[in-house]
Each structure stands twice: as C-alpha cells, then as structure tokens.
Amino acid sequence: MDDKIDLNKYQEISRTKGLPPICPIRDFCQRRAKTLFHFTYAHTKNNNYAELEGKLIDTTKKINEAGTPFEHYSNNRDLRYFYNACPEVNLFDDGYSLVRNYAVSSGTWDKGCPDFHTLTYKHFSTCTEYNQFTYMQTSPEKMPDMIHFDDALKLKIEKLMVHKEYNSAIRESFVYLTTTIRNKFQINSQIDGTELINEVFGKKGEYVALDDKKKQAYRDLLSGFYGVYRNKYAHHDIQADFHEIKAIIEMINTLAFEIRAMQT
Secondary structure, eight states: OOOOOBHHHHHHHHHHHTOOSSOTTGGGBHHHHHHHHHHHTTTSSOOOHHHHHHHHSOGGGOBOOOSSOOEEOOTTOSEEEEESOOHHHHHHSSOOGGGTTBOEEEEEEETTOOSEEEEEEOOGGGOHHHHHHHHHHHOTTOOOOOTTSOHHHHHHHHHHHHTTOHHHHHHHHHHHHHHHHHHHTTOOSOOOHHHHHHHHHSTTOOSSOOOHHHHHHHHHHHHHHIIIIIHHHHSSOOOOOHHHHHHHHHHHHHHHHHHHHOOO
16 A cells, blocks of 8 residues: 555645645546545435536536546445545545545445555645646646637637647737727728728727727727737738737737727
8 A cells, every 4th residue: 555645744745845735726626526426425315416516616617627537436346446536535525434534546445344455645736637737827838718708709719729820810810800890880891900990090080989089099009009910920920929929819809899899
C-alpha cells in the first residue's frame, strides 16, 4: 500500500508545493461530484446522478471529469473496489467509512471483509482536472471567455479560435462589426472601413442621435481601430499575437453592443 495521507500529511504536501490547503476546484469538479454521489446516494432511492449533480457541485462553473474516469464497485461481485475517486471526499466529506479521514483515491477489498487489499492515496495536485484548470489559468493561449459575447460574433470566430486561426478570427470579427453598423443604421451600400465610419459618425452624418463632440469621438475611435488593426491583418502577412487578438475581439464585442444601443 502507498504511504498514508491523513489531514496533516495532506496539508504538509500543499505547503511544500505552495498550494492551498484544499483543492481550489472542489466545489465545481465533476469527479468530486461523482465520488460524493457513489459514496452517499448510489444505494438510496434518490440514485439519479444527473438529477443530483447540481446539489453536489456548482454546475455553473463545472469542470468535467478528465483522464481516467471514476469507477465504483459492483454489488454483484465478491471483489469490491473504487478507482480514481476524488481524494478529498474521503478526507473532508462523507466518504467511504473504512477510509474516512484519509486522502484515498482507490481501494479494493473482499465482500464482507473490512480489510483492504490495496489502497492508493493522492493529493489534489496530481489530479487531471486540477492540472487542466491551472494550465488554462496560466497558458498564454487559453481561450477567451466568450460567455458575454454576442451570439453572432461567437458563431463567426469560436471555431477559428479553437483551431488557432487567429488572423481569420480578426478578419471575421471586423466583418461582424461592419455588418452591425450597416444593419443598425440601415445602410444598404457596400461602403466599408473609414468611408462607412465617416458616413455615420462624420460631421455631415445624420444617422445617430449624439452630440457633435461624442460623435466625433466615436468617429476617431472607430476609424483608428479599423485603420490600425483591420488593415494590419487584412493587407499584411502577419501572425496575430494571442493577447492582441483577445483585446481586439473584446473591443469589437463592446463596440457592437454600444452601437446597437445608440439612438437614431
């Protein structure tokens, strides 16, 4: 058997690695939810995992089980087992009674016999879900959070972002912004870029109910934005930097929301 990991040993490992005393994703990790379910609910009348998941973890932030899945013993077998459980359920929650208060992730034993053949102890820092989470928090190429993005913009760029086709994502984002401006102010001509911006926000433009000072500010902002960033990637063979594209598409999303909210 592995060296036992009780609470003191568990928190010592955390201190040594400079990590929190408990797993920072435990409240929204699906592996923990499945472990809690099988140790607590699986043999009760209320044994539908899908219905209970929302009570076990915060599903609005759910991190799906990754890597080798959790497995639980079968009642029809003489050899009982659980594999790849969340170790914190046995340590902190209402885990399996014979190994409660220990960070046990796997165990095997005979039916009717309380003694384990094997026990595996684990710290959260070795869990696949935790390591994926920390990678996504620190990776320079993590996907931007698109929850707040307009659906039409997400549809245009999400697959491009996944496949790291950043230049194409920038071009499609500007197409989306141009379409938003045309649709909002009912401009049927195919004018584009600075010409379109001047038509709407220029001194002679009568499309938007803004005072002259604010209208000029929007004209300068949009004209410069198109001139610097759209033209940069539309007319030059330049590979987009990931941090730059995140900033560009966030700006486009924000501008599109503001434009749609303008009074005409």
